[in-house]
Amino acid sequence: MAAPMRRITRAPRAIDASAAFQSTVRQRTASPLCTRRAFSSTPAPAFLLPAGKQDKKKHQQFVRRWQKRLLGESEPIGAHVDPYDPTSPVRIAPEDQGEELEVLEEEAAPSFPAYRKAKHGHKLKHVGGEAWLARKDEGDMAREFEKLTLRTYTPLSLAMADQIEEWTGTPYTLRDENLLMAQTVHHVTGRPYTEFNFGVNKRTSDPIKLRKAFAQAVAEVYTLQQAGLDLDLSKLPNQGVYRRPSWVKHVKLHHTPSGELALAFPAHRSAEDLLKLIQATPEWDAAEPLEVDEPLEVDELLVVDAAPDAVPVMDPATPEFKRAAVVKQDSAKVFDFMSNRPVPRAKPVETPAEAVVEQAVEEVVLVADKVPVQPTHAPSAPAPSRHADLESRAQSLTDAITALRSEARLDAENAAAQVNEVMWRHVPLTDNAVKFALFKRLLQLTGARIPDPQLTSARTLGDLYSNLRTAAKPAPTSLFSTLHVEGQILRERAKTQVLPSAAAAKKRADLGDLLMLGNVELRRSKPTKTEKRTSTGLEKVVQYALWERGLDSKSRGRVHRRRERSVPVGAPLSEQSAKFLVERSSAA
Structure with a gap:
């Protein structure tokens, strides 16, 4: 049973302005003095109202009195004068306002430019993100x-x-x-030369390049090991980057009498030659540019070692009046810029004509003695015996060069084969320092990184090379390709392995066996519901149920027109087909 509702009394305090006037009308019993508060911040309801009826005249005097105290005037502002009138005494006098300044619209406009919608993000300020x-x-x-x-x-x-x-x-x-x-x-x-990047070789999967890089890495690491140097080529000044010699592929491994592995170099090559190439550092041979900012002085422009100018020689057939016009060049005399003559004025040199002729003749004779005159007739052909001698010498030199080249090639191929060679595929990798030095050098030369599990499981150089070939292959693009490739590899490996009957019984099924099972299917994408029903035979049941109810699951609300198959013109019909067509046409 619900509790009875009770009325909530109204608060005695004034909530709005009208409550003050309502309190005067309603009579309330005065509370006893003992129940009154000693101090209250709430004003009395009628403290602004005088006792009894309000007097408008006294109220106006009360307001004017306080207005005069606050504003200094008994009358309100604008009682007799319009404050917006230009002649009003309330307004500031024009002489007190100062000069009127003309403000242009451009100056009055805000300092920031107008908003323009950006069409692209170029030169926009970043505000986050x-x-x-x-x-x-x-x-x-x-x-x-x-x-x-x-x-x-x-x-x-x-x-x-x-x-x-x-x-x-x-x-x-x-x-x-x-x-x-x-x-x-x-x-x-295209990368900076820093500690995070070393080498100028790009990633490759070419088998020939991989084999050359592997042979180079093996020769370098074992050479550094024999020399007692650090096996890390990236710590060298050239970071292990140098031109690979062509004879490094002929370096072979062999066993020393003490049983240790050593390198056999081709003829005329040694470990010192390879170490020099490994430690070679290219030098920067840049010519210092000429400072063109500083002007060259006059003394620097003069060439001291240059040959003196030849003294001009006058032609003996020159007439006297022309000889008199020639003046002598004197370095002590200043050139006369006001004169129209090309040379300073000077007295002509008085030289007898005979002396000049003799000097000219003598100089010509001297030049003729220095440069012998070539005969005009062609030289006679050499003797036949000299021709035969030259041809025999040239042929002998050619044969000697060919023999040396063939001998050097044979030495490079067969000199290292004279030792007891060890197949590098069967060379054990017992030293972890050598293994990881080869790993880092192969990464630098080929760009292929061998995974850590394969690197740890490698026991010989052959295993390391196989892992390098595997790592250099392009990675599969999807899980389907990865499973298919791995399963095919395992199936081919299982065909070649021959295991005893007891081991075959205990052999666990691998990925290849799993893919060959009848209830396992490898797909590129997830099967749909229709494909699942088709594989289990449920699709036939669904289609039959829809057909019984007159529903077509393939239409899905769309009207499909029935295609009419036309018989090709000229194609003969069988007897049964002809009878069937006659029956259908008669029934229609």
Whole structure:
């Protein structure tokens, strides 16, 4: 049973302005003095109202009195004067306002430009976003990295290097001072020459290149091991980048009398030659540019070693009046710019004509003595015996060069074969330092990284080479391709292996056996509901049930027109087909 409702009395306090007037009408009993509060912040309801009826005249006097106290005037502002009138005394006088300034609309406009909708993101200010925050964090990390390590941040790409230089204001640090190597790495790989990137070889899957790189790595690592040097070629000044010699593929392994492995080099080659090539560092031979900013002095422009100018010789047939016009060049005399003569004025040189002729003749004779005159007739042909001698010498030199080349080729191929050669496929890898040095060098030369499980399980050089070939193959693009390839490899391997009967009974099924089972199907995509019903035979039941109810599951609300098959013209019909057509036409 619900509780009876009770009425809530109204609050005695004034909520709005009208409550004050209502309180005067309603009579209330005065509360006793003992129940009154000693102090209250709430004003009395009728403290602004005088006792009894309100007097308008006294109220107006009360308001004017307080207005005069506050504003200084008994009358309100604008009682007799319009404050918006230009002649009003309330307004400021024109002489007190100062000069009127003309403000143009352009100056009155706000300082920021008008809003224009951007059509692209070029030159827009970044105001947030994940990409912007990531770049900001990268810049902060670069600055902190420089403070902690006292060197510039090492980028991973050329674009990142440019960005780091823009952020930090300093160029990124190369791994060493090898400028030529850095330029080569930039040109070939498009990556900076830093500690995160070494080598100028791109990733390859060519079997021939892989075999050459493997032979080079084996020869280099075992040569460094015999010399007692560090096996890591990336720590060398050239980072292990040099031109591979053609004879490195003929280096072979053999057993020493003590049972250790050693390298057999071709003829005229040794381990010292290979070490020199490995440790060779290209030098930067850049010519210093000529400073053209500083002007050259006059003394520098003069060529001291140049031959003096030849003294001009006058032709003996020159007339006297022309000889008198020739003046002598005197370096002590200043050129007369006001004169129209090409040379300074001077007295003509008085030289007898006979002396000049004799001097000219003598000079001509001297020149003729220095340069002998070639005979005009052709030289006579050499004797036949001299021709035969030259031909025999040329033929003998050609035969000697051919013999030396063939001998050098045979020495390169057969010199290392004279030792007790060991097949490199069966060379054991017992030293982990050698194994990991080969792994790193192969990664530098081929760009293929052997997985850690395969590297750990490699016991011989043959296993390492097989793992390298596997790692160099392109990765499958999907799980279907991976399972199919792995299963096919395991099936082919199972066909070649011959196991005893007891071992065959205990052999666990691998991926190849799993794919060959009848209830296992390898698909590229997930099967649909229709394919699942078709595989189990449920699709036939569904189609039959729809056919019984007159429903067509294939239409799905669409009207499909029945296709009419036309008989090809000229094609003969069988007897049964002709009877069937006659019956159908008669029934229609």
